[in-house]
Amino acid sequence: MNKFDAIVIGAGQAGIPLAKKLAAAGRRTALIEKRFLGGTCVNDGCTPTKTMIAVARLSYLSRKAQAFGIPSDPSQLNLSAVLDRKNEVVNRFRSGLEKGVKDIKNLEMFSGTASFTGPDTLSVNGETLSAEHIFINTGARPMIPAIPGLADIPYLTSTTILDLDKIPEHLAIIGSGYIAMELGQMYARFGSRVTILERNAAPLEKEDDDVAACIRQILEEDNVTFLTNAAVNKVSRNLDGQTELTLMQHSEEKRITCSHLLVAAGRAPNTEELNLSLAGVKTGPHGYIEVNDRLETSAPGIYAMGDVKGGPAFTHISYNDHLIVAHNIIDKQNLSIKDRMIPYCMFTDPELGRVGLTEKEALKQGFKIKVATLPLSRVARGIETGDTRGLMKAVINTENKQILGAAILSVSGGEIMSVLQMAMTGNITYEQLRDTAFAHPTFSESLNNLFLSLDND
Template sequence: MAGKFDAIVIGTGQAGPSMAGRLTDAGMTVAVVERHLIGGTCVNTGCKPTKTLVASAYAAHHARRSADYGVITGPIGIDMARVHARSQKISVDSRNGNETWLRSMKGCTLIRGHARFESAKTVRVGDELLEAERIFINVGGRALVPDMPGVGEVPFFTNSSLLDTDLLPDHLVVVGGSYIGLEFAQIYARFGSRVTVVEKGPRLIGREDAEISDAVRSILEAEGIQIRTGAECIRFARHPDGVAVGLDCSEGVPETIGSHLLLAVGRRPNTDDLGLEMAGIETDKRGYIQVNDRLETNVPGIWALGDCNGRGAFTHTAYNDFEIVAQNLLDGANRKVTDRIACYALYVDPPLGRVGMTETEARATGSRILVGRRPMRRVGRAVEKDEQLGFMKIVVDADTDAILGAAILGTSGDEAIHTVLDIMAAGGNAATLRHTMHIHPTVSELVPTIAGELRPVS
């Protein structure tokens, strides 16, 4: 069976359904191809289920310290079956909503199966050969399984497979001390598991400034999570009690025994079985599809959006990819990926909200910089909530007053950071922020304050 369409969208992650919606609204016929679960990573194995677990873990944590607030409760227990069921329901509801939306689009045909290119204009899905002048690749990514000694000889979880179970490990060893690994580590520690985080590098979340890495480590260790950094030669072996993880750390015992193992060492794009070579589409050595500032591949009429293009690994970057491509194609705009300001969050508790450059990155530019800092224990809203861990900081160019970046590690940090992001996006500077009145009592109200307390750094 053959079909000719105005456009083909491969993958239904954050960018795919929205792209189909804009195209069909413009009167085009669109084939949307999905080989697995509609909604992609965010809906099925990312934001939706993990942040649901974060919320359950947060509830458990605060229930245990309810006496601090003068609230007396009984013993706190964790019903993992209900925790898991809640997480799955939220994912399923979102997935079903996406599918209903796609099937309701006039001019949209949803096709289930694995898409493979046969040329720059044709894609095969099983027995169907689809043809279109415009093709949008939105296939996302998956957990990377590292080539470490013994990894093929032991049972392990990835973020996806761990979300499929209502298991509560006795001792969860998390290999990978970055964003995904740390979120899961704190979740399961709050559910009652003993947790060890193993990181090859010298500190956690190595892309952050050292003071943020150190603060996150202190927060997690205070909750009983054991952190092992500098694990230069990680190896695995079966053990009667689960899995033996060899560390070769600069300090501490050379091996830890976990009942279960989670590998959280990165992601890889789902591009290795798309037949990209048949269309002449270029990738880098890791498999990411090469795109220009307009998210166009080297082949005219083919775009790559979301995690598979290597230009962002977040739901919000994928959606922004859609906005850039759709507005350039349909509205005559000239939007570019390089115009957007980097921003993201780490959803440990308290969360880390980040925008723009780190202090380390700003120093590397050679510019004179000013930094404003304030610990959360001096933020009234944090004190009132008795959630005083962390700090906020802002980095400013000393000569131009331009805001280079900011970080808020603290309660509501993932929300309050948008105060800085929006000023930066609107072309404002630190003076704009200093002169803006914010609502009291909030975390955000202290952002103008630290913008007025800038100091040079040595």
């Protein structure tokens, strides 16, 4: 048996930095990864998608150039060059991580699949490892719904579509979450006809209705079609080699055909191969590992971080998980994820920056609120740069005048949201932001006008 002080399963955005910190603290540490270093973010998520989305935005801007007085004749997209650049960026990030863990004192890398054999032991490639502390950061993967016929056709996921070597003639997408929105707009700008299928009455059900409606309108301007209240009941391949979807929409059966089908119906945790029951680690009804506010599982000495534990599936949350665990174990602190502020972005164009409570969440929790909204058509910087799509929205607690949450749908929406996140962290009131002297002309300067609108309520 190979005995360590700590074992980290999964080299994602929590696993790698935690393993390095444990090793630096003098603890003999094993880091196990069955695929590539970097997890979903570097290999299948943030890095490759945002690299390709940037190309889609350039294509969009090139088509708008004539309206700005710039002669424009964009040639046909060279998808091969797009994929080459994406792969180069991914490989650069991945190799950087590999160099970062190479030859670190007290840190040993294992390539393979980890499986528990007991409460403090696991097997990797036939070798048994044990440790007092074990940390699980195995992430999640695309969830494939049980739709009849789906397994019999060559459907795409958010992972496999990134290597597609041709632009789909007609891309149908099951689901209307953040992945569907980003990839749907991207392929529409690449030249595909895109149809997004959502079983609910509207897309982006976690967002406020006005924000979701504005995003939908923006994608429709990019020629994305939405079919809502549309449940896919069957998938098949017709004689022409097209994929045929059978839908129920408003109690009426309909059929659509497409050249490519992307399944973007959620994520599932990577827990099956871990044999968690042998370690005494409990999971919830959807397979996610149950943890307390300190990220401890039901088994003493075993922790779970990142997407595998459920909750917000964001890279920065996974990274913050490792900070909480590291400070608690190495520095003997008592940190918790309870009431942690959750910022996130959806990288459509314009991008959505979100932090804190939505309007409907604040009302459900019983807050007395005021809501400030400002369309980008009234933002000077938006008018000057020729992009007035989107809106700014903030939810205010009327009892203390502090910001409960915000949604910024704008060019650089995530950066503007971060200004409000810092204000929320520092308990700065909306009145202080209203009267702050921001640099002119910037998008953030329009926070003055956003909160000035509340004076008229």
